[in-house]
Amino acid sequence: MKRLMTRENAIRWAPLLVLIGLMILFTAINPAFLSQRNFARIAIAAAPALMVAIGVTFIIVMGSIDLSMEGTVGLTAVLFCFVFLATGGTLAAGAWVAVPVILLAGALIGLVNGLVHVKLRIPSFMASLAIGFVGTGAAVLITGGDIVKIDDDTFRALLTWRIAGFPLMVYVVIVMALIAWFIQSHTTLGRNFYAVGGGEELAHASGLNVRRVRILGFVLAGVFYAVAGILQVAKLGQAESVSGANFMFISITSVVVGGVALWGGIGGIWNTVVGVLIVNVINNGMVVIGLPDYLQDGMLGLLVIVAVVLSTDRRSISFVK
Amino acid sequence: MDLQRLKPHFPWITLLVLVAFVGITDPNFLKPANLLSLAGDIVPLFIMALGLTFAIYIGGIDLSAQSMANMITVVASVYLASLGLWVAALCIVLGFGLGLLSGFITTRLFVPSFISTLAVGGVCFSVAQWLSGNRALNMDADQRDALFGWMIGRTGIIPNELFIAAALLAICLFIERRTTLGRALKAVGAGELAAAASGLNVTRYKMLAFAISGALAAIAGLLFSVKLSGGAPTIANGFLLPAIVAVLVGGTPLTGGVGGVLNTAIGTMIVAVIRASMLYFGVQATQQQMVFGLVLIVAIALTIDRSKLRTVK
Structure with a gap:
């Protein structure tokens, strides 16, 4: 019993307790929070964000960071619309081809990201930030600043077709989260992410090809960003260069709030799921209890700082940049 | 003459080559009036880049600069009527404090x-949205001209912004070269652990570097809002990328310790010339972000000091 309050246990369970506490708090202030309709609303808002957050989780577990998500999501969303329209404009007419094509495009963007970071030896936060700018720029270039619309009832079923009150995209996200969990805990690649994050030099010394693992991590993240891009189109029925706006801040906050340490090696997919739910419950709850929505970015800012401070073992580091 | 000894001279050589290149393509580009107005237009960006230099010089980064400038345009527009000239002081204090x-x-x-x-930038964005009610605000034109008109007029053919830029550059250069603070920042950038071990109060100097960055981002925002005679929570979006590019192509690497504010002045000019040349070569404004993103990658790759990074995370 003495070991119950260890650091590991606190990191594992504290986010879940915070989530439950928040839900009780918001319900107490306004009982309308605790309704199936509202939960569906939270789930829809959280779905693309969760895909982005899961993607970046792999990177953060390695001790790196990826800031390219806004560009990647925007570009894949725009590309998806174009491929979708070019191949028929409806799923029935063969536009389903767009899905694998865009997943591949996401992987490709991730590959470029990883190659720039690893081959040119540029710190990942700056390499990915630059790639993100290039992605947004490419999306602006392709669209000329316009909005691209998709009007296909079968594809929009992701949002409109509901099972047990939740739209289809929520189940897609659950399946993707399970796949991510499988990769994390049952594949060599998943284990290798932790090896790199836990101690890069040790991993290297034991014969691991660290650079390959890093690049593959970015490729994997790119695929998940592409899924987010597709879901974003399904949610809004349209795409533009700013379709990925705000995902950077929200996803990194979510991952860190869920208990994945920025230093790498600690936490995983389930932490991220809880973190995304915390952030979205707060965003939704603030509206439900009548707080203005402009407080949200400031709130996220405070949240991410508190989360990093709480997850940092202050005795083990001497300085940060 | 090996590559390492040539490296510090890259920025101004790049600038000369670019200017010559564009000048040959279009001789009008080299007319003093054109060059001066080009330089005048880039001043808000230059001031922001000047601030970023301090954050990058110590090996950090300031991603809040753009949100800070956004917020200040709103603050300046809202409080100009009630505070008058004191609004400038309010903006600078706010920037310094948040930095x-x-x-x-x-x-x-x-x-x-x-x-x-990034987090402080989120707070700035919230404040800007709250103060502005998420609308674009306008300054009272007469009051702006009376109090801040001197910032944006012309003396002869020289835009007044250039005098502001020169004054700020001189102050920053003085801080960097002639004060204990400047020496300390160099020490921190060159090797933080060694600086701490030799008894330097590293924490205080690093905090000051971020504060200077914040204050200069605020001045950039103030000048920008005076130029546009108004403010909005997203009005300065698009500043961050070229500002970071200006610092890095100027020759202050992401790892810090070398380069400085004079380099950033050259870097900003490079950014201005690249922008102008894109117009001449028919590159659409929509493509600029992509180009600068690629320039950023090249600039980092060329300048970064890899001996300081044992593992690249």
């Missing part, structure tokens, strides 16, 4: 600077 906060979070709470400044 200090970023520095505190980075150094005392051990939150990496790219996260802490």
Whole structure:
């Protein structure tokens, strides 16, 4: 019993307790929070964000960071619309081809990201930030600043077709989260992410090809960003260069709030799921209890700082940049 | 003459080559009037880049600069009527204070600077939305001209912005070259652990670096809002990328310790010439972000000091 309050246990369970506490708090202030309709609303808002957050989780577990998500999501969303329209404009007419094509495009963007970071030896936060700018720029270039619309009832079923009150995209996200969990805990690649994050030099010394693992991590993240891009189109029925706006801040906050340490090696997919739910419950709850929505970015800012401070073992580091 | 000894001279050689290149393509480009107005237009960006130089010089980064400038345009527009000239002081104090906060979070709470400044940027965005009610605000034109008109007029053919830029550059150069603070920042950038071990109060100097960055971002925002005679929570979006590019192509590497504010002046000119040349070569404004993103990658790859990074995370 003495070991119950260890650091590991606190990191594992504290986010879940915070989530439950928040839900009780918001319900107490306004009982309308605790309704199936509202939960569906939270789930829809959280779905693309969760895909982005899961993607970046792999990177953060390695001790790196990826800031390219806004560009990647925007570009894949725009590309998806174009491929979708070019191949028929409806799923029935063969536009389903767009899905694998865009997943591949996401992987490709991730590959470029990883190659720039690893081959040119540029710190990942700056390499990915630059790639993100290039992605947004490419999306602006392709669209000329316009909005691209998709009007296909079968594809929009992701949002409109509901099972047990939740739209289809929520189940897609659950399946993707399970796949991510499988990769994390049952594949060599998943284990290798932790090896790199836990101690890069040790991993290297034991014969691991660290650079390959890093690049593959970015490729994997790119695929998940592409899924987010597709879901974003399904949610809004349209795409533009700013379709990925705000995902950077929200996803990194979510991952860190869920208990994945920025230093790498600690936490995983389930932490991220809880973190995304915390952030979205707060965003939704603030509206439900009548707080203005402009407080949200400031709130996220405070949240991410508190989360990093709480997850940092202050005795083990001497300085940060 | 090996490559390493040539490296510090890259920025101004690049600038000369670019200017010559564009000048040959279009001789009108080299007319003093054109060059001066080009330089005048880039001043808000230059001031922001000047501030960023301090954050990057110590090996950190300030991703809040753009949100800070956004917020200040709103603050300046809202409080110009009631505070008059004092609104300038309010803006600078606000920028300095929030920069200090970023520095505190980075150094005392051990939150990496790219996260802490992103978070402070989020706070700035919230404040800007709250103050402006999410609308674009206008300044009272007469009052702006009476109080801040001197910022944007012309003396002869020289835009007044250039005098502001020169004054700020001189102050920053003085801080960098002639004060204890400047020496300390160099020490921190060159090797933080060694600086701490030799008894330097590293925490205080790093906080000051972020505070200077915040104050200069605020001045950039103030000048920008005076130029546009108004403010909005997203009006300065698009500043961050070229500002970072200006610092890096100027020759201050992401790892810090070398380069400085004079380099940033050259870097900003390079950015201005690249922008102008894109117009001449028919590159659409929509493509600029992509080009600058690629320039950023090249600039980092060329300048970064890899001997300081044992593992590249």
